[in-house]
Amino acid sequence: MSIQRSQSIFERAKAVIPGGVNSPVRACRGVGTDPVFVQQGDGATITDVDGNRYVDLIGSWGPLILGHSHPEILDAIAETMSQGTTFGAPTEVEVRFAETLRSIYPAMEMVRAVSSGTEATMSALRLARGFTGRARIIKADGGYHGHADCLLVAAGSGAATLGIPGSAGVPDGAARDTIVVPYNDLAATEAVLAAGDVAAVIIEPIAGNMGLVVPAPGYLEGLRAACTRHGTLLIFDEVMTGFRVAYGGAQARYGITPDLTTIGKIVGGGLPAAAFGGRRDIMEKLAPLGPVYQAGTLSGNPLALAAGLKAIEILGRPGTYERLETLGARLGDGLLAAVRAAGLPACLNRVGSMLTVFFCAGPVTDYATAKTSDTKRFGAFFRGMRERGVFLPPSQYEAMFISLAHTDEDLDLVIAAAKASALAAVAD
Numbered sequence: 001m002s003i004q005r006s007q008s009i010f011e012r013a014k015a016v017i018p019g020g021v022n023s024p025v026r027a028c029r030g031v032g033t034d035p036v037f038v039q040q041g042d043g044a045t046i047t048d049v050d051g052n053r054y055v056d057l058i059g060s061w062g063p064l065i066l067g068h069s070h071p072e073i074l075d076a077i078a079e080t081m082s083q084g085t086t087f088g089a090p091t092e093v094e095v096r097f098a099e100t101l102r103s104i105y106p107a108m109e110m111v112r113a114v115s116s117g118t119e120a121t122m123s124a125l126r127l128a129r130g131f132t133g134r135a136r137i138i139k140a141d142g143g144y145h146g147h148a149d150c151l152l153v154a155a156g157s158g159a160a161t162l163g164i165p166g167s168a169g170v171p172d173g174a175a176r177d178t179i180v181v182p183y184n185d186l187a188a189t190e191a192v193l194a195a196g197d198v199a200a201v202i203i204e205p206i207a208g209n210m211g212l213v214v215p216a217p218g219y220l221e222g223l224r225a226a227c228t229r230h231g232t233l234l235i236f237d238e239v240m241t242g243f244r245v246a247y248g249g250a251q252a253r254y255g256i257t258p259d260l261t262t263i264g265k266i267v268g269g270g271l272p273a274a275a276f277g278g279r280r281d282i283m284e285k286l287a288p289l290g291p292v293y294q295a296g297t298l299s300g301n302p303l304a305l306a307a308g309l310k311a312i313e314i315l316g317r318p319g320t321y322e323r324l325e326t327l328g329a330r331l332g333d334g335l336l337a338a339v340r341a342a343g344l345p346a347c348l349n350r351v352g353s354m355l356t357v358f359f360c361a362g363p364v365t366d367y368a369t370a371k372t373s374d375t376k377r378f379g380a381f382f383r384g385m386r387e388r389g390v391f392l393p394p395s396q397y398e399a400m401f402i403s404l405a406h407t408d409e410d411l412d413l414v415i416a417a418a419k420a421s422a423l424a425a426v427a428d
């Protein structure tokens, strides 16, 4: 397969964009190769600028749960666009968006729309601090909540892939009040809460940015109870899991009510939209009602919200999550068997249509165990898969995402490619 045109564009890119990419993991450094440049997406597949087609298991890192170029989404965007693209004044679609979220996520009694997950988590934390009058926050090791200063501490994912522990340019003051505890370690969290002054615990209820890690039984319930006991707000960062692991997200799946929720990715239908919301008494502390400032020129952008609302409508049709579960099981079991058949240690973590095959014996229950994976072997596997027409996330520490556009045949192709790529990775 030739990626000649991609390579020539990448050369140009590197001269004008740091690393040639607008988000670090896209550079494929963690898997020892260069990126391909995408021309177009259609359903479950993407085509690069050299005309190579791939079954896509990234789905733009989660948003594209309906696949690429879904006709109803494109229509919703076109219809909205015919009336303009942004106004900086309220539009009714913003109200419908908030009403819709509240009806599916009852914990989001009030909602504010923003343009990225990073903005949602950053704003939710400022609000939690403003509401409680406390400074400290707790996050999990390997938990990723966007790239706000105070959250770039032990942040998994992109940082993990590049081997950067936190980030340069984050002043001590911004990181000092961020306390990091292992994921799934309730006792460690409780100890920090007991020491006092904790405004919020922010957690991915299903971790997706250290590879996929499932909450242990009782963990989320324990966090809920401990936060309530200490007057600390519980923030579920559902930017990835919202509308992914269930229509009502992880909070519906596990039956837990957080104080604040952040949501993104799928809610923009493939355009930039995200939101945060929660208890009315907390949300009413936001400007213009209250003293906590938060704003955005393009917040609640009508095109993005129209696309998101259409995606939410489609996901609400009968059978969608059952179908995603079936596809997830087929892919997860097939990939795990393929890697093990090559004689490589592997374990699978999966919830519905998001999953990670770790190249280690497992079980993977937190970031420390995730890091026992053989990332060099994973890199070889990734390269083999791309050669064979499968577009995987270019990092061991990311989840794969399946869409409703994937067919059984697509997944059979992926699994066949995995058998060959795992064998090739052994020899690599």
Ligand SMILES: *Cc1c(COP(=O)(O)O)cnc(C)c1O
Pocket: 115, 116, 117, 118, 119, 121, 144, 145, 146, 147, 204, 208, 209, 237, 238, 239, 240, 264, 265, 274
């Ligand atoms: C993707 C993600 C974010 C950041 O969202 P952006 O839109 O990339 O800023 C935050 N939290 C979680 C859990 C995410 O998966």
